[in-house]
Amino acid sequence: MVVRRAESPDLDWELIVRTSEHCAVEQAPYDLFLSGPEGSFSGPAILVRSDGTSHVFRGAGDLGGFAEQDF
Secondary structure (H helix, E strand, O other): OEEEOOOOOOEEEEEEEEOOOOOOOOOOEEEEEEEEOOEEEEEEEEEEEEOOOEEEEEEOOOOEOOOHHHO
C-alpha cells in the first residue's frame, strides 16, 4: 500500500507478506526487493508486527521503482 498524505511531501508505504507456514521474523530493519506483475520495487523497511504467518513491513525510506505518476 502506498499513500500520499497532505501534511508530508514523502510517500508512506507498507507491505504485508503472508507465509503458508509459521515463520519467525526478527523485528528489525530490512532491505526489501519485490517483483510482481506490476513491476519491481525496492526500499528500506522495518518489520513492525508479525503473528508468524502475516508480517507487516513499514517503509523507512523511498520506494524505488514506484513512479509518482503511477500514484
